[in-house]
Amino acid sequence: MGKQTMGTPGTALKYRTDNKSYKLQTGQTPVVRAPLHNEYGLDNFPNGTNAVVAVISYTGYDMDDAMILNKSAHERGFGHGTIYKTKQINLAEGQGRGRGAVTHMFGFAPGGLVKAQWRATLDDDGLAAVGMKMKEGDIIAASHTVVKDPQTGEYINRDGITHLHRYKDSEQAFVEEIKLIGNESGSSDPCQAISIRLRIPRSPVVGDKFSSRHGQKGVLSQKWPMPDMPFSESGMQPDVIINPHAFPSRMTIGMFVESLAGKSGALHGVAQDSTPFKFKDQEGQTATEYFGHQLKRAGYNYYGNEPMYSGITGQELGADIYVGVVYYQRLRHMVNDKYQVRTTGPVTPLTGQPIKGRAKGGGIRVGEMERDALLAHGTAFLLQDRLLNCSDYTKAWLCKACGSFLSTQPAVGQFGRRRPNEALRVRCRRCSHKVKIGGVEPKNDVWEDKSGQKWAGGEDVTQVAVPGVLRYLDVELAAMGIRLNFKVEP
Numbered sequence: 001m002g003k004q005t006m007g008t009p010g011t012a013l014k015y016r017t018d019n020k021s022y023k024l025q026t027g028q029t030p031v032v033r034a035p036l037h038n039e040y041g042l043d044n045f046p047n048g049t050n051a052v053v054a055v056i057s058y059t060g061y062d063m064d065d066a067m068i069l070n071k072s073a074h075e076r077g078f079g080h081g082t083i084y085k086t087k088q089i090n091l092a093e094g095q096g097r098g099r100g101a102v103t104h105m106f107g108f109a110p111g112g113l114v115k116a117q118w119r120a121t122l123d124d125d126g127l128a129a130v131g132m133k134m135k136e137g138d139i140i141a142a143s144h145t146v147v148k149d150p151q152t153g154e155y156i157n158r159d160g161i162t163h164l165h166r167y168k169d170s171e172q173a174f175v176e177e178i179k180l181i182g183n184e185s186g187s188s189d190p191c192q193a194i195s196i197r198l199r200i201p202r203s204p205v206v207g208d209k210f211s212s213r214h215g216q217k218g219v220l221s222q223k224w225p226m227p228d229m230p231f232s233e234s235g236m237q238p239d240v241i242i243n244p245h246a247f248p249s250r251m252t253i254g255m256f257v258e259s260l261a262g263k264s265g266a267l268h269g270v271a272q273d274s275t276p277f278k279f280k281d282q283e284g285q286t287a288t289e290y291f292g293h294q295l296k297r298a299g300y301n302y303y304g305n306e307p308m309y310s311g312i313t314g315q316e317l318g319a320d321i322y323v324g325v326v327y328y329q330r331l332r333h334m335v336n337d338k339y340q341v342r343t344t345g346p347v348t349p350l351t352g353q354p355i356k357g358r359a360k361g362g363g364i365r366v367g368e369m370e371r372d373a374l375l376a377h378g379t380a381f382l383l384q385d386r387l388l389n390c391s392d393y394t395k396a397w398l399c400k401a402c403g404s405f406l407s408t409q410p411a412v413g414q415f416g417r418r419r420p421n422e423a424l425r426v427r428c429r430r431c432s433h434k435v436k437i438g439g440v441e442p443k444n445d446v447w448e449d450k451s452g453q454k455w456a457g458g459e460d461v462t463q464v465a466v467p468g469v470l471r472y473l474d475v476e477l478a479a480m481g482i483r484l485n486f487k488v489e490p
Helices: 071-075 253-268 287-297 368-376 381-389 468-479
Strands: 020-024 049-055 067-070 081-090 104-106 139-145 163-166 173-181 193-202 209-212 217-224 240-242 321-330 393-399 408-410 426-428 432-434 446-448 454-457 461-467
Touching (some): 049 253, 067 071, 071 217, 081 139, 139 193, 253 321, 368 381, 381 461, 393 468, 461 468
Parallel strands (some): 049 240, 067 217
Antiparallel strands (some): 020 081, 049 321, 104 139, 393 461, 408 426, 432 454, 446 454
16 A cells, blocks of 8 residues: 555655645654665655554444544544645636737736735735635635836736636645746746645545555544543553454454564564564464564563453453554545535536536446346336436427427427417427418418428327437437337327
8 A cells, every 4th residue: 555655755845846745744653664664764754653453343333444543543643644736827828919928917906906805815916825724715816917018118007907816626725835937938027827835634534544554454434432442451542443354354464463563562662673584484483472472571461462341331341352553554545535426517418417527526327237236225216316307307299100209390380480378389290291282271280390381280299208318319320220219108
């Protein structure tokens, strides 16, 4: 999980220009480490936290790979992180004038109106004040139009109007830094682009992802109150509870060994060597025995087990619990970046179905497997809601005689315009025939198309509710010479 870790991406963060970087606020040096850890100077780049981990099935919130976090550990800063985002505002973008011509400048328009509410977030230079908290819709910069005076060579504003640039993200952020970006020609033209670095604090929330260094990844499922956490005889409470079922099938024995090594290292105040090559398989020379003797010298159980007491009832638990210190990493997969919600929103013009993509406000597709799951749950009627009502529900006219969508068309009144109180008359062109001059058809059956030609018949049409994409399919197949025939029962 090393490449997904929220760690310390660099020491000179002030001078970096990443679009997005993740930083762990409360990194620690690991108790269990490789021999070259110090030689590489990895303590300058901490990427995790030493956590007291208990292997126990406690409540139902640690099922599968979920983990329970001690709420007090969370409040002390366990796994707290920050995201740094960079946004650019370029005034030259979208300007129609000649290349390189300055038409805008940052700052308030000289002599123009400056409202007090603008100054809530902006400084005297028209840019957001460093350290300012920004929420969606807040003004992040101000600019005004300018023209170059040919006599003096100065840029002057004629209209006195200030244009505002706003912060568009829904998540609150702090302005960390603003950089003025010069031009490539080296001239002294006014600044046309700025780079704003935003700092977004991200405390762990339910749904965020953590992992030990052995790939035992899990999702935070509950921040459990400290008084309800199990505790040992010495009063020690775990920071993290992980389910024992996460181990047998995955065989991550290294995490058990790290738990022993971390516990003994913390008790004796030494950094433990984590490499497997240090130990042998012969009796008396295994890792378990080496760290077990250290634990025994410190007055703990040789195997790292401890009797624990329920934090809710206070009774001793029926089995001794395996407790130790494991270096836990916070990963960059956070629920705040992934959750997707949609009521109504944009649709695909071609099919009328909801657009895809979280960034565009799209929906999540109900596919074939989801359909099977709904049927298996006995909720078949829900499919009509998901696949029709909330998707591309359309009302369309259909001819009952010939069973086609394609041949129906609105009939125009005698004078080319329909009166408001007259019911919409839709007729099927295919099932009707042209009226001959001096014909005997009843007047009520005669209708005109948009070209003024008179037709009779074709009134056996009805309105049906269908998916919009069905009509699209009908047209596509018709283009290939295939005609669909729909039967409509009364």
